Amino acid sequence: MTTTPSLSRTDWTLILSLALLTFVLGTSEFVIVGILPDIADGLSISIATAGTLVSAFAITFAIGTPLTMSFTSHLPKRKLMLTLTAAFIVFNLFSSLAPTYGILLVLRMMTAVVTGVLISLAMLVASESVPTGKRGIAVSFIFGGFTMANVFGVPLGTFIGQRTGWETTFLLTTTLGVIAFFAVYRVVPSQLTSVKTSIADQLRLLTNPRILIAFFIPAFGFGATYVVYTYLVPILKGVLGVPVAWISPILFAYGFISIFSNMAAGKIASHNPIGRLRFVFLIQALVLAALYVTTSNVTLGLINIALMSFMAILLTTSTQIYLIDLAEKFNPDAKGLASSLMPVASNVGIGMGSALGGLVYANAPVMTLALVAGAVALVTALLTAVSHQLDQR
Structure with a gap:
């Protein structure tokens, strides 16, 4: 051994x-x-x-x-x-x-x-x-x-x-x-x-279906969180009735909790990361959707928001390494390009989630955001399951 x-x-x-x-x-x-x-x-x-x-x-x-x-x-x-x-x-x-x-x-x-x-x-x-x-x-x-x-x-x-x-x-x-x-x-x-290779050879990586699926895993994963996070302050004020003086400490706590999320992300990536992420996204979907119910109580709502923060970035390390490993397998000359895809996907996901959240916020009851965010996380779980199945083959 x-x-x-x-x-x-x-x-x-x-x-x-x-x-x-x-x-x-x-x-x-x-x-x-x-x-x-x-x-x-x-x-x-x-x-x-x-x-x-x-x-x-x-x-x-x-x-x-x-x-x-x-x-x-x-x-x-x-x-x-x-x-x-x-x-x-x-x-x-x-x-x-x-x-x-x-x-x-x-x-x-x-x-x-x-x-x-x-x-x-x-x-x-x-x-x-x-x-x-x-x-x-x-x-x-x-x-x-x-x-x-x-x-x-x-x-x-x-x-x-x-x-x-x-x-x-x-x-x-x-x-x-x-x-x-x-x-x-x-x-x-x-x-x-x-690596000395042509731009065309590098960009060919982006036509690989496996890479595209892997790219949209972090995009949808971040998007799920940002459907709600973009409107977290209105939720805190208007739904939970949190005093204005509490907003900054709550946002600080939200960021502080993500430190532990980042540590856990490294543990998840240590073995069978994509296999593990299937379940991570299912739990994330449950946590986000639960906000629809828990925000009827201040204590439960804040605990649920803390869990949302913990789940938010568990995907980062695993998807970063996974994209590089896929490039090593399908197009080794494009590992540099592959290393850029997770940060790009996160920005795409943030923009997508914020825009989707804006549509929901403008046209439906506020906490519909939670249900939509949960649905996006389920899509992410599905993409991860497909990618994991392809790996097994």
Whole structure:
């Protein structure tokens, strides 16, 4: 019986440095929501117009990341990561100086592409550098950087922006970017694989039915959560009757719980991840649908929301590794592109779930959101079951 080698000190240094990088990237991506009113006031635009900075980032991330990964697959990963981290620093610095909405919009779109590619490279570097049996732990820690960004980075950036101006928030992310640059410089090895192949060969991966099914697993998984999460504050206020003063602590608790979800995600990915995810999504469907009933009581509703947070990101690590493994099997030259698909799928799912939730919120009783979210999770469970069955064959 063979045992999986344990993670060495060098492995942990690499993992934690990449987690720091994703913390910085996540803070830059998500903090914009907290300072939208300040940007609107500062640039003399409406909040609705400022909101396009969020949607433009997500759209550019989804389209630009896989294309850029395809174009840069032949480049040495270490040099590419350092170059893109430097670009991230410059874009955030220029964002702090942006005199108009148009310039800030372009800078955010450029930052989106850099962010997407850096996330993908971090996942790929981790999966190549640590023992195979420990990839789940490594990738879950790197995803943990996003969790920490939501729990600590975003509140800090919002606090600073509201008191000293939105420009200072971008100076914060610029400074964090410099720290991340030196972390990447020190720990990312230079002897990583690079692939010389055509763009057409890379993009052919996206025509593979197995890859498409695997892509829509995290897309629908995130979508299920965001059908409800997008309207969580109205649910807390209007349905549960939670006092306004409680909203921020509840949202903080929601983010804090996701830390434990991220840890569990690494455990799920350690063995038969897709097989396990079939049941994870069934439980998620039950948890989301149960909100239809439990929100009639404040205590039960808050417990149910806590469970929703725990279930929300259990899929991340498993689907990230699964997409890379499928690429290794069907198109090894496109592993870089495959590593970008989970982050892209999450953004697609967030947009899809938010839009679906908006339709339901505008046309049906509020808690119909719970039933629709549960149905989306069931679709995800079905896709996972199909993918698992194909694996068995």
